[in-house]
Amino acid sequence: MKTVVVVGGGITGLTALYHLQKISIEREIDIELILIERDRQLGGKIRTIREGEFIMEAGADSIVARNEGVLSLVEELQLQEELVYNETGTSYIYTNGELHEIPQDTIFGIPMSVESLKSSTLVSEEGKIDALKDLESENTHFTKESSIGEFLEAFLGKELVEKQIAPVLSGVYSGNLHKLTMASTLPYLLDYKNDYGSIIKGLSANKQKFQGASKRKFISFKNGLSTIIERLEEKCSGATILKGVEIKAFQKTGDKYKLTLNGHGSIQTDYVVFATPHDVTQKILTHEQLEPDFNKLKNSSLISIYLGFNIPDADLPADGTGFIVSNGRDVKCDACTWTSRKWKHTSNNQKLLLRLFYKSTNPHYNELKEYSKSELVSTALEDIRKSIGIDCDPVSAEVTNWKDLMPNYHLEHGQSVQSLDNNLANELPGVKLAGSSYYGVGIGACIQNGKKTAEWIVDYLEKNT
Numbered sequence: 001m002k003t004v005v006v007v008g009g010g011i012t013g014l015t016a017l018y019h020l021q022k023i024s025i026e027r028e029i030d031i032e033l034i035l036i037e038r039d040r041q042l043g044g045k046i047r048t049i050r051e052g053e054f055i056m057e058a059g060a061d062s063i064v065a066r067n068e069g070v071l072s073l074v075e076e077l078q079l080q081e082e083l084v085y086n087e088t089g090t091s092y093i094y095t096n097g098e099l100h101e102i103p104q105d106t107i108f109g110i111p112m113s114v115e116s117l118k119s120s121t122l123v124s125e126e127g128k129i130d131a132l133k134d135l136e137s138e139n140t141h142f143t144k145e146s147s148i149g150e151f152l153e154a155f156l157g158k159e160l161v162e163k164q165i166a167p168v169l170s171g172v173y174s175g176n177l178h179k180l181t182m183a184s185t186l187p188y189l190l191d192y193k194n195d196y197g198s199i200i201k202g203l204s205a206n207k208q209k210f211q212g213a214s215k216r217k218f219i220s221f222k223n224g225l226s227t228i229i230e231r232l233e234e235k236c237s238g239a240t241i242l243k244g245v246e247i248k249a250f251q252k253t254g255d256k257y258k259l260t261l262n263g264h265g266s267i268q269t270d271y272v273v274f275a276t277p278h279d280v281t282q283k284i285l286t287h288e289q290l291e292p293d294f295n296k297l298k299n300s301s302l303i304s305i306y307l308g309f310n311i312p313d314a315d316l317p318a319d320g321t322g323f324i325v326s327n328g329r330d331v332k333c334d335a336c337t338w339t340s341r342k343w344k345h346t347s348n349n350q351k352l353l354l355r356l357f358y359k360s361t362n363p364h365y366n367e368l369k370e371y372s373k374s375e376l377v378s379t380a381l382e383d384i385r386k387s388i389g390i391d392c393d394p395v396s397a398e399v400t401n402w403k404d405l406m407p408n409y410h411l412e413h414g415q416s417v418q419s420l421d422n423n424l425a426n427e428l429p430g431v432k433l434a435g436s437s438y439y440g441v442g443i444g445a446c447i448q449n450g451k452k453t454a455e456w457i458v459d460y461l462e463k464n465t
Contacts, residue, residue: 014035038245061339087341189202242264250284302359334362
């Protein structure tokens, strides 16, 4: 019997474990499955907090439904009855003390029509004229490894990118657009530019796909995202799951691997899936050949603050779901989600629940990261007073500090991951890297990666047995 160890009990590790169990049963392969998680609860950055009438997510608040494998997994786990979809509404950009509506006919702030561009209140007439050059200019040198920021500015102009696109896109991908590649963000934009001669024309020609995706495209569960973690744990009953257990040493012994655990002896295994943050994996492996590429992978930080109030969320601007902060800020936050408006299940009586975000790219972050919880809550209260005029004490407050835990895909990210894969195949065959540090930051991407990793392990096992 072969043994497979999955290190890391977040969504990637649990999905990999689930599919390893499922595939081994389907193919009648005898495998011993073990999952090791250093925390005392599973879920990683998925953690639901239930307090009073509010449901709050310490990490991601939703899953993109259209991502490959998401809804099929929900069905396999028999969670269809628990599904909830986001409410739709207007998103705003807050700049110079005012809320500006992001035009409806956009994707990540990028206009999908000339009419959408013209309707923007964020961009000057000169900026709109500059953006229209996209309709006639040609791409002569940009590739999918080029900077997404430089690509967009070259064809849509600096003003539109800075004032309308960058606040949205940087918020999604947690990084400076000039340091992110098209391959790791929106690779189809290059195809549209090359095939249609224009980013705007390409988006317009494919508008139906994006409009369908821009409405109720996010899912969660009635009792929060931890529902999927709890169900995956239930379904993996055939595996051994060790919680609160840390790996103290990793060693290659012949064609097997020895994992020394704190207080739990050691495990000999044939295959290891590391579904842990890259810096955690690097410390466990301590392999000289892998160090240069591991060192090129980067993380960023994020502070999330929930505030719940004993006032109706109807006090918010009509039909709004939140805002992103752009230049000319008089607030310290990067974004604010009107959670009780966007997700009805998060507040039993539709009392106001807000979530504010403070990223490590924020000019105030070095100051904010030293604040106590009460100081952070005071900062958030001042931000919402200035931005939307809510001025009262919260009945609930939750602060989460994700320090150096948010993957940041820079220009060399893809090359570094490919190099790591190649070196692992040579140095440590049977060891596989998985998770958001490498192959996509959203929960949907992690679910897909977990399944593909399980398939790779079983295929590799069959070829080498």
